[in-house]
Amino acid sequence: MNRISSAAFDAYWQGIAIQKEDSRLIATVQEIITQVRREGDRAVRRFALQFDQSSPETLEVPAELVQAVGEQFKQREPKLAAALEVAGDHIRGFAQQQKAQLVNFEYPLTPGLITGQQVIPVQRAAVYVPAGRFPLISTVLMGVIPACVAGVEEVIVSSPPLENGLPDTRIMAAAHLVGARRIFAMGGAQAVAAVALGTQTVPKVDVIVGPGNKYVAAAKRLLFGEVGIDLVAGPTDVLIIAEEAPDLIAADMLAQAEHDPDARARALVPSPALADQVLQRLEIRLSGLPTASVARSSLDTGGLIIIYQSKEEAIRIANTIAPEHLELQVADPESWVPQLRNYGSLFIGKHAVEALGDYAAGINHTLPTSGSARFTGGLSVRHFLKTLTTLRCTSGPGYDQACRVAERIARSEGLIAHAESVLSRISGSL
Numbered sequence: 413m414n415r416i417s418s419a420a421f422d423a424y425w426q427g428i429a430i431q432k433e434d435s436r437l438i439a440t441v442q443e444i445i446t447q448v449r450r451e452g453d454r455a456v457r458r459f460a461l462q463f464d465q466s467s468p469e470t471l472e473v474p475a476e477l478v479q480a481v482g483e484q485f486k487q488r489e490p491k492l493a494a495a496l497e498v499a500g501d502h503i504r505g506f507a508q509q510q511k512a513q514l515v516n517f518e519y520p521l522t523p524g525l526i527t528g529q530q531v532i533p534v535q536r537a538a539v540y541v542p543a544g545r546f547p548l549i550s551t552v553l554m555g556v557i558p559a560c561v562a563g564v565e566e567v568i569v570s571s572p573p574l575e576n577g578l579p580d581t582r583i584m585a586a587a588h589l590v591g592a593r594r595i596f597a598m599g600g601a602q603a604v605a606a607v608a609l610g611t612q613t614v615p616k617v618d619v620i621v622g623p624g625n626k627y628v629a630a631a632k633r634l635l636f637g638e639v640g641i642d643l644v645a646g647p648t649d650v651l652i653i654a655e656e657a658p659d660l661i662a663a664d665m666l667a668q669a670e671h672d673p674d675a676r677a678r679a680l681v682p683s684p685a686l687a688d689q690v691l692q693r694l695e696i697r698l699s700g701l702p703t704a705s706v707a708r709s710s711l712d713t714g715g716l717i718i719i720y721q722s723k724e725e726a727i728r729i730a731n732t733i734a735p736e737h738l739e740l741q742v743a744d745p746e747s748w749v750p751q752l753r754n755y756g757s758l759f760i761g762k763h764a765v766e767a768l769g770d771y772a773a774g775i776n777h778t779l780p781t782s783g784s785a786r787f788t789g790g791l792s793v794r795h796f797l798k799t800l801t802t803l804r805c806t807s808g809p810g811y812d813q814a815c816r817v818a819e820r821i822a823r824s825e826g827l828i829a830h831a832e833s834v835l836s837r838i839s840g841s842l
Contacts, residue, residue: 413694413711413716418719418729425732441627441630444605456471456603466574467577468573473596473597481581481585493585503553504561518802522810524806524807528802530800533562533797534562534619536615537618538569538570538617540570540604541569541571542624543580544572552583552587553590555621555791556592557590558791558793558796568594568607570603571595571598573597573599577597604635609635618639621641621791622778624645645778648736649735650665650676650735650737651679651755652678654680655682656741658686658693660741661690661741663693665690665715666707668766669708670701670703672710673706677716678715679716679718680730681720727748731753732754735755736756736757737755737757737769738756740752756779757775776790779791818831818834819835
């Protein structure tokens with residue numbers, strides 16, 4: 413666990429911000445994409461056997477099996493099924509509010525020029541659900557529900573096969589519960605390539621969303637352009653700005669650290685005394701934590717406590733880090749909010765714990781990492797919608813003026829056919 417003063421932050425941050433691209437990883441993923449492009453299902457099965465030690469007979473899980481798994485799940489784990497339904501209702505409600513902000517309209521800029529937009533869902537989307545150390549059941553809800561709210565005609569789920577050749581049963585059950593009827597037993601870069609390119613049995617999608625390991629992230633980045641993506645995910649991270657309550661700070665840092673050894677748990681505190689108390693509480697909590705080995709590795713590698721001198725300094729550091737999750741455990745959180753600009757999700761006040769956002773509060777947990785919150789937000793209903801513009805014109809003075817303006821700009825660029833095209837539409841020329 414690193415502990416530094418705010419004065420040392422800039423040098424520390426500059427040092428860890430210098431990252432070299434793993435050329436071997438990129439080459440590996442590029443070869444996987446090439447082989448899936450060339451061989452389709454055969455390559456996907458081969459890589460499944462190589463990386464997952466499982467090669468399903470059919471990549472798509474039969475629909476009747478998915479339905480059976482879903483029904484058995486409700487009977488076998490009724491409390492978890494009920495919890496997923498409540499969480500799903502919250503996620504759906506939030507997504508519906510997001511969609512309500514994206515509307516069709518037409519607006520007359522000037523007499524004769526009527527501009528507009530049409531908000532249209534993509535036709536087919538894929539939700540990738542990891543199932544490595546922890547099967548992320550919640551990721552099914554976070555990906556499938558916004559897609560369904562957006563109006564996507566076909567939502568498919570792809571998740572790595574287990575030894576039996578099928579994805580985790582809880583992932584399949586959750587997918588069935590929230591409306592995804594097609595599930596594929598595919599993981600890793602080969603799954604991303606399959607849904608992006610299409611194979612003999614896997615449909616080509618318009619958008620791929622969902623987190624994954626570094627191979628999944630690399631595949632999404634390499635295939636972007638051939639397919640839409642939500643974002644390229646790096647290690648998950650949290651930044652907690654706190655003035656007191658060391659036990660809550662430690663609890664929330666560990667909730668992030670237990671994800672994997674690359675997870676980044678960071679805190680901004682106003683005094684060395686509070687920093688010491690947080691370190692003590694971390695040790696106490698680690699002693700009884702089942703995931704302690706992973707959490708400790710994460711804290712040893714990338715854990716960080718920064719001691720800040722002023723509110724302004726803390727805000728500057730937070731905006732520089734641009735965390736995936738930003739918690740405000742301060743006395744007057746509302747006074748901080750307007751100046752905080754870079755975060756995936758902001759958790760305001762001590763009751764707004766980040767883990768609640770991960771599961772049941774309605775906001776999405778697929779968020780920008782590695783500082784990318786400086787320029788993008790997290791997964792939302794908008795990732796499944798296209799905002800398309802329209803132009804409707806009628807003759808008149810405003811229209812004629814716009815044509816002459818277009819003609820002048822076109823001629824200045826040397827594009828004479830452009831100029832003549834608009835000029836031919838002016839009143840009296842038709």
